[in-house]
Amino acid sequence: MDNISSRYEIPRTAEFLRGRAYTRVALQFPDELLKDAAPVSRALRRELGGGGGTKLFVMADTAYNSCCVDEVGASAIDAQCVVHYGHSCMSPTSNLPAFFVFGKAPLDVGACCRSLLDCSRESNKPILVLCGLEYAHALDDLKGAAAELCKSDSCNHEIQYADVMCSEMSPSSSPTAEEQCPQSNESTHNDDLANFVNSCCNVEGSMRKYNLGGLTWSISIDEKIDDYLLYWIGEDNSAFANVALTFNKCDIVRYDTVANQLSRDVSYLMKILRRRYYLVEKAKDANIIGILVGTLGVAGYLDIIEQMKNLIKAAGKKSYTLVMGRPNSAKLANFPECEVFVYVSCAQTALLDSKEFLAPVITPFEAVLAFSRGREWTGEYLLDFKDLITSEKPEVASRSKEARFSFIKGGYVEDDFPQENEEHPETSLALAELTEKALSVRNQNNDAVLYQGGAKSAIDYLKARSYRGLTGEYEVAPDTVLIGRTGRAAVYSDEKTKQ
Structure with a gap:
């Protein structure tokens, strides 16, 4: 149980909930962590005092993506807050505050430190260390170990580390850094923060500040991010792809935390980029x-x-x-x-x-x-x-x-x-003809049932289909539609209450 308390940060989570007096809390787990949902909820209930003041609801099988806060599922139980466990994309929420527990994935700090210093000796660029949020807990130990080794060994270039932007999030329709992370140590009175809404990079004084995937770092305004070697600690997942594609002009290496070795080949990500260009065309x-x-x-x-x-x-x-x-x-x-x-x-x-x-x-x-x-x-x-x-x-x-x-x-x-001052009354007709021509080129099989003639609207497309659910050939009168079972799967409304 002590392992559960430490890994899922039970005391800190309870302090957050008590400080804001939340009484209905949704606990969101991804599929891979769902096995720990019961012990985590029990431990959190004990930490909160064990009374009925705060009700905890476990959420799984999210409506969309498990890395996002499931506000749709939380609204079903009128939750006041969502505690999100595991990997997160740190996308800003719209309606509900969120508290993030990233977990503490194991990291061999010594092996990672040696690999990092090897890169520093071999590279002619400064190094920026980024990581998956589940490894953020080990960054302080990595900094300390790297500083000690640098005293006895020569480091050719500066090593900079990204920080976790926040672990608490407030809802916002215009997600600036300070609105989403009110506990940040940065000043909240900088007028330049208004420009942050439309960019992951923001200039603040003599520094250029970056925010991406829950990580934040700053470089001098005289430097370019392309001049850095990006050193990623973590898995080859969507978070890494987000960094690699966003900064596709940078040199990037990845430290595999499972195999404890460095991977330099990210050419497959560039293939993805080329395919995306093909899709644009x-x-x-x-x-x-x-x-x-x-x-x-x-x-x-x-x-x-x-x-x-x-x-x-x-x-x-x-x-x-x-x-x-x-x-x-x-x-x-x-x-x-x-x-x-x-x-x-x-x-x-x-x-x-x-x-x-x-x-x-x-x-x-x-x-x-x-x-x-x-x-x-x-x-x-x-x-x-x-x-x-x-x-x-x-x-x-x-x-x-x-x-x-x-x-x-x-x-x-x-x-x-056409020019703005030119009148073309036939524009709508030309567009309709162009659409019909494109559809006919795409579907040249006369026996196909998807299209019948020149469809011009959504209802025409629907009518052209061979199967249309409870309409058309299989139309059922409203008074003959059967009502399905209601209630919960454990006890439906037409079943006797199970003792």
């Missing part, structure tokens, strides 16, 4: 776009959805907004009209592998590149959609012709857009 040919809602809790998700709608509309395309929980190929196959999907999710789950899907799935950043005429990819890559949120409406289009590669026409084409 392919998305330019799409006429009907589905906006997949991959979160209902991350602050700003409604803003980015609205921004995507405006962007798609300005590009002369049609969009549908779809809420379906965790997307998969079977779910998306129900919407064959959509030629590409834009996935609005947290930064660490935004890269959805769509190789097995009927249509590609891109991120909001990739949608901006695909649907904003004249926008070129400079190598910069953003996964966090909050960095894209803007109050300005997207430009309708570039006035000049733009040459691009068309996957439908099989060659380079030029898009010619």
